[in-house]
Amino acid sequence: MRSGRLYRVGFAIAALLGFVSLARAAQAPNPAADQRAFQAYFRSRFPTVKLADFGNGPYAVNALMRKQWEEIMAFPPYDFALDAGKAAFAKPFANGRGYADCFPNKGIGIRQTFPYFDTKTGEVVTLDLAINRCRIANGEKPLPYQVGLMAAITAYMAETSRGKAFDIKIPDDPRALAAYEDGKRFFYARRGQLNFSCASCHVQAAGQRLRGDILAPALGILAAFPIYRSDWGSMGTIDRRFTSCNAQVRSVPFAPQDKTYRDLEYFLSYMSNGVPITGPGARP
Amino acid sequence: MPSTIRVRAVAGDDSTEVQALIQHPMDSGFVKGHDGKLIPPHYIEVLTFKHDGKVVFTAFWGPAVSRDPYIKFSFKGGKKDDDLGVSWIDNLGKSDSSVAKIMG
Numbered sequence: 006m007r008s009g010r011l012y013r014v015g016f017a018i019a020a021l022l023g024f025v026s027l028a029r030a031a032q033a034p035n036p037a038a039d040q041r042a043f044q045a046y047f048r049s050r051f052p053t054v055k056l057a058d059f060g061n062g063p064y065a066v067n068a069l070m071r072k073q074w075e076e077i078m079a080f081p082p083y084d085f086a087l088d089a090g091k092a093a094f095a096k097p098f099a100n101g102r103g104y105a106d107c108f109p110n111k112g113i114g115i116r117q118t119f120p121y122f123d124t125k126t127g128e129v130v131t132l133d134l135a136i137n138r139c140r141i142a143n144g145e146k147p148l149p150y151q152v153g154l155m156a157a158i159t160a161y162m163a164e165t166s167r168g169k170a171f172d173i174k175i176p177d178d179p180r181a182l183a184a185y186e187d188g189k190r191f192f193y194a195r196r197g198q199l200n201f202s203c204a205s206c207h208v209q210a211a212g213q214r215l216r217g218d219i220l221a222p223a224l225g226i227l228a229a230f231p232i233y234r235s236d237w238g239s240m241g242t243i244d245r246r247f248t249s250c251n252a253q254v255r256s257v258p259f260a261p262q263d264k265t266y267r268d269l270e271y272f273l274s275y276m277s278n279g280v281p282i283t284g285p286g287a288r289p
Numbered sequence: 290m291p292s293t294i295r296v297r298a299v300a301g302d303d304s305t306e307v308q309a310l311i312q313h314p315m316d317s318g319f320v321k322g323h324d325g326k327l328i329p330p331h332y333i334e335v336l337t338f339k340h341d342g343k344v345v346f347t348a349f350w351g352p353a354v355s356r357d358p359y360i361k362f363s364f365k366g367g368k369k370d371d372d373l374g375v376s377w378i379d380n381l382g383k384s385d386s387s388v389a390k391i392m393g
Contacts, residue, residue: 080308080359085293085357238356
């Protein structure tokens, strides 16, 4: 009798352990499944929008804004930055080398492969970071992130990659998976005085109005960067968008190219695999 | 230095529609910079469009015009492949000009 009860308790514990390990398995990171679910959500939310069009942000989901945008595109406001970026990209450093020497395919048509996970250093490398590392390696001062020449050079590099679909890979490395999970956690975590997560606006409320703005769907949201934002009256990089988004929900933004932001960019870009690069973009 | 002027002129039946975008800071002189000091005024004063040796449009601009201004107007005449000259001069005496072909 006593042994019978012991047996039953033992069985219950074994069953519980089994359940816990099953639950663990279900929670194990699975980026490919996340990506399918993420894209399926937006495809069912906006059934008439083709995957390739998600790179156009709010214009993909709002016909009226699209019409205005098409008129604006007769004179793309990022045109001046594009010229400046092209000139800066071609201008050699003091040691005679140039940006082209730091990148595969001389830096042309490679935007869609960024950010990538560097298995040597164990961190996410964005295009902006790679540009500054290229400068430092060649004895030049790093450029300030967010605006100016950094935005101009990334604009030029994005322009040469237009139409090429995001091709972000997560290598078989626990650190890469951890970076992805870190970015995912940030994307869905609420923060700031307004208690918003990135997903509150760009998943839940995508396509809806936030005062005068139409919220861009998170799918393909980075494909258009860097952008000329009329509200800013100038160009801005992904860092500028992240820091100002964070400030708008009244949280303290991280420093540009902080590990958190790079991981977030890694997660978002991986989610957008298959969406072609449309940058540089113009946004209201 | 790359041109600060972008022009697009399209000839219609009896008039030509012109659109232009000009890169210029257009500082009004009333705005303070990050250092707390006033940014000195720097704005375009005169913008001129010429067609066939004749001025077809003049704009007298000032500090109230936005940065990187955009302008759109049309004038009578003009045909495909005609030249349209654009020039501006600002309060610091700087200037730029460009010539565009009218499109059909």
